[in-house]
Amino acid sequence: MAHINVPEGVPGIRSLVMFRPETGKHLYALAQELLRGESPLSEADRELIAAHVSKRNDCFFCMSSHAAAARCLYGEEEGIVDEVLQDVEQANVSEKMKALLHIAGKVQILGKEVKPEDIDRARQEGASDKEIHDTVLIAAAFCMFNRYVDGLASFTPTDPELYKEMGKHMAKGYNLPSNDRTG
């Protein structure tokens, strides 16, 4: 049971934005801009950063749904997602992506944990200002989303098939669910 009176049976953040669409519309606009807007990072890579941070925050709903979206977007390379969730350094991703995921992991702990050497590592692998910025902001944003979802104890499904379906929808973009539940 969620801590507040949200629509029953609706999972995670969807139930919260249906409860409070006034804030929900801005949260979805932010997700859309961060994960689907213009960025030097691919949509798949951005979803992967989101899943990685959500896992570190122990938010099962966000981790599972964004991992599913990332798998969808990576297509044939979907195996990357589980490799990264298991161990970034051993995963089959570029050295730049490893350095960015490392920064995201630091952001998850606390802003101050990001040290000049973490940034230097990303720069040496060719990361630009915009890539570093987008990585930090995605990681920071998921420190918000994860706390919102779990702080209000929203419903967290466990069926992997359900997340797979969710991932397919999320791959297309983030649209505010409407209160008539057809959204």
Next chain:
Amino acid sequence: MPYITLQDHLPGITGLLEFSKNTAKPIRDLTQFLLRGSSTLSEADRELIATVVSHDNECAFCTTAHTAAADLLAGESNTSQKVKENIDTAPVSEKMKALLHIATATGKGGKQVTEGQINNAREAGATDIEIHDTVLIAALFCLYNRYVDGLGTSLPSEPAYYNVLADRLVNHGYTRLPQGYDHLKK
């Protein structure tokens, strides 16, 4: 020195919001609604939630800025100081104490918010919307604090900067100034 190239005259969050205006828009709009929109929680109380979370997250820029905004709204600086020291002995209502405990728990992690804390807030008269907004304000400041410190933004060179900022946050709000921020250049 910030980790990325930002405008020199915009310390803390402002340089970041100007660096990435597309992402800044929903962040600003969300903050404007949560901290300045119609609510049964006063603007000063909502600034206190932002202050306490920023303080726990050791974010000097956000803590100082929102302390200044809370003080300006309240017309005194004792309350903000006391809530940072000890929520339980601070001169705020029982409902605010309960909400501030929910906020600090949210700051530590979503799963740290307990049924007991929610029940305490309800017994002190908190509504679902107040509990919701408290959790979301706390979560939002976990975003801001990490954004500001994670990119190593600089602190203002003069403490007076925070007074100007607090005045803007109280009298204008959180949306982007229509004329931008060039007037802050020295």
